[in-house]
Amino acid sequence: MEEYEEEEYDDNDDDSDDHKSGLFDTLAPVNPVGSGKAAGVGVPGQVPANYNPDKNNPISVYRNVAGCTRDDIWDYMMTIDSWNWQKYDYKTWPCADESFPDLEEDKKYDLWPYKKDLTKAHWVDLNNQFKSGVERKGFLLGFETPDQYVGTDAQKCMLEFEALAKETDEAKLQAAGFKNRDHLLYIIESTKKQIKKAYAEAQAVIDETTDKLSQQMNANIDAAKASGLLDPIKGISMEDWAAANAKIASGMPLNDVLKVLGTEKPIWDEASAEWMARMSQDTTFAISKVYGDAFTNSNIGKFAGAAASTDSANNPVVEQVKKDLDLYVKIMCHQNIGSTQGLDATTILKQYGLSLGDWGVINGHWSPQLGSNLENAMKMSALMDKYNAEFAAAAPPKAGSDIDF
Numbered sequence: 001m002e003e004y005e006e007e008e009y010d011d012n013d014d015d016s017d018d019h020k021s022g023l024f025d026t027l028a029p030v031n032p033v034g035s036g037k038a039a040g041v042g043v044p045g046q047v048p049a050n051y052n053p054d055k056n057n058p059i060s061v062y063r064n065v066a067g068c069t070r071d072d073i074w075d076y077m078m079t080i081d082s083w084n085w086q087k088y089d090y091k092t093w094p095c096a097d098e099s100f101p102d103l104e105e106d107k108k109y110d111l112w113p114y115k116k117d118l119t120k121a122h123w124v125d126l127n128n129q130f131k132s133g134v135e136r137k138g139f140l141l142g143f144e145t146p147d148q149y150v151g152t153d154a155q156k157c158m159l160e161f162e163a164l165a166k167e168t169d170e171a172k173l174q175a176a177g178f179k180n181r182d183h184l185l186y187i188i189e190s191t192k193k194q195i196k197k198a199y200a201e202a203q204a205v206i207d208e209t210t211d212k213l214s215q216q217m218n219a220n221i222d223a224a225k226a227s228g229l230l231d232p233i234k235g236i237s238m239e240d241w242a243a244a245n246a247k248i249a250s251g252m253p254l255n256d257v258l259k260v261l262g263t264e265k266p267i268w269d270e271a272s273a274e275w276m277a278r279m280s281q282d283t284t285f286a287i288s289k290v291y292g293d294a295f296t297n298s299n300i301g302k303f304a305g306a307a308a309s310t311d312s313a314n315n316p317v318v319e320q321v322k323k324d325l326d327l328y329v330k331i332m333c334h335q336n337i338g339s340t341q342g343l344d345a346t347t348i349l350k351q352y353g354l355s356l357g358d359w360g361v362i363n364g365h366w367s368p369q370l371g372s373n374l375e376n377a378m379k380m381s382a383l384m385d386k387y388n389a390e391f392a393a394a395a396p397p398k399a400g401s402d403i404d405f
Contacts, residue, residue, distance in 0.1 A: 029067025031108040037097040038127045040064035040110025053079060058088040064095075066110040073111070080113050081123070090114045090126075090140075100133035114140065135193075138186020145187055146177025154195050155382040161188045199375040206374055217289050224286035229278060234271040236261060238287065241275050242294035243303040244268075246364070250298075251357030260302050296364045317353040322365045329380055331359075333387035 029045045042048055044066040053061040061083060065073045090096060095110035103109055109127040116124075116139075130136035149157050164176055164184055178184045224230050230238050244257045258268055279287045294300060321328050331352055338348045349359055370377050 029108070030069055030072070031067045032106065033067035034103055034107035034109040034127075036101060036103075038066075038095050038101070038103055038109040038112070040066045041094040044068070044110070055079065055083040056087060058083045058085075059092070062094055064110050066095075067108045069108075077111075080111075081121070085115050085118050085123075088113070088115075095127065100137040102133045103127060103131040105131050116142070132189050134182070134185045135189040138182060138190070141182070141186075143179070143183045143186045145191075148177055149187075153382070154191055154198070155378050156385065158188070158191055158195065159382055159386055161191065195375075199378070203374050206372070210372060217286070220284040220286040221290060224282070224284065224290075229282065229287065230290065233274045233278075234263070234267045236263065236268070236271040236275075237301060238275065238290050239294040240301045240303065241271065242291040243298040243300055246295045246298035246360075247303060249357075250360045251355065262302075296368055298364075315353070315355075315358055318358050318361055321352075321354070321362050325366070325376060325379060326383060328362065328366055329383040330387050333384055334391055337388060337391035 033039055033044050041062075042064040044064045045068055046064070048063055051063065055061070058080075061076075061079055063076065065076060070077070090113065091098065093112055095112050111128070112126040114124050114126050115122070124130075124139075126136050126140070130139055160176075161184065164173060164178070165181075165188065167173060170180065173181060173184055176184075178187070221230075232238075233241075236244075240261060244261060247257050247260075248254060254265070254268075258265060261268070263271075275287075279291065282288065299305065321331065331349070331354070334351075335345045335348050339345070345359070346356060349355060354362075370380055
């Protein structure tokens with residue numbers, strides 16, 4: 001992972017000529033104003049009486065700008081940027097609060113300036129850039145990521161950090177390079193923000209590429225429909241054929257599937273063979289796309305409302321696993337490691353209150369999400385490392401593993 005970098009303000013951020021509101025304007029806050037000491041002193045957006053700012057006396061520059069936008073208070077920020085920082089005490093600033101409460105994300109608080117290094121131009125707004133009290137305090141105290149974690153995988157670091165956070169022995173925290181618990185909690189918060197930012201940037205690239213591919217695939221599907229490639233075979237449409245296969249995979253007996261389709265097995269076999277042939281010959285993958293969508297969301301067409309003979313639809317554990325990536329990966333890893341020890345999937349799934357049919361439904365839910373969501377995919381990778389190691393360590397030895405040849 002990289003060292004955490006905060007957003008900074010300086011006089012090179014923008015062209016102040018583009019900001020016309022002015023230091024002495026009376027402003028109406030346009031965003032909800034936060035509460036508590038961080039909301040500032042005086043009426044937000046109004047210039048105090050007898051206001052006479054002096055750059056050599058930073059406290060004289062103060063005005064409450066809670067709820068105001070950055071554009072509205074640009075001149076005010078420029079004045080802060082150029083005042084005498086040697087005479088500024090962030091602890092006595094009117095909205096300073098060293099109890100470090102958590103602030104509400106959707107509210108704009110009064111500006112609390114802070115410059116970590118007086119030899120540099122950059123400064124930060126503690127209240128609005130650090131809504132987490134833990135993060136605000138850690139930044140002020142100058143906490144940094146311990147050297148042993150710099151340059152390593154951030155997601156894997158998070159798993160280790162969270163495990164350390166459960167420790168009651170401070171010596172273990174110090175052995176990991178943390179000064180104290182506040183240091184650890186700060187690194188957890190800042191790492192989460194770092195990961196979120198990185199995922200957002202990468203996901204934007206993925207979404208753009210996916211959108212272009214989707215447009216091309218939709219054009220391929222339209223062409224396939226126009227050419228008759230997706231016309232029903234023996235009265236069975238592609239969507240119904242895919243949904244039928246999904247129901248069978250979930251445990252619905254073939255005879256029940258045929259009843260829903262209103263057909264017989266010889267016709268089903270012929271239609272299946274022809275659909276497989278069409279799919280294998282389709283170089284645009286249009287049929288595969290339509291099939292995949294229908295297989296994943298199988299309650300469509302003739303199967304709308306038709307439940308599999310299993311109780312997957314009524315099993316609360318299925319819904320629980322569909323909402324919990326951690327639990328999904330845990331069960332998957334349990335099956336993977338169990339198979340190396342001679343345990344079958346049915347036995348393992350039963351421990352979680354699931355059947356093979358249930359697992360098919362759960363896989364149908366998570367597979368497309370893991371294929372399109374980078375954050376979930378990266379979390380899955382780290383979780384697999386974690387649970388594979390746990391189950392491997394807890395697994396009984398294989399039969400004959402104690403025999404020395």
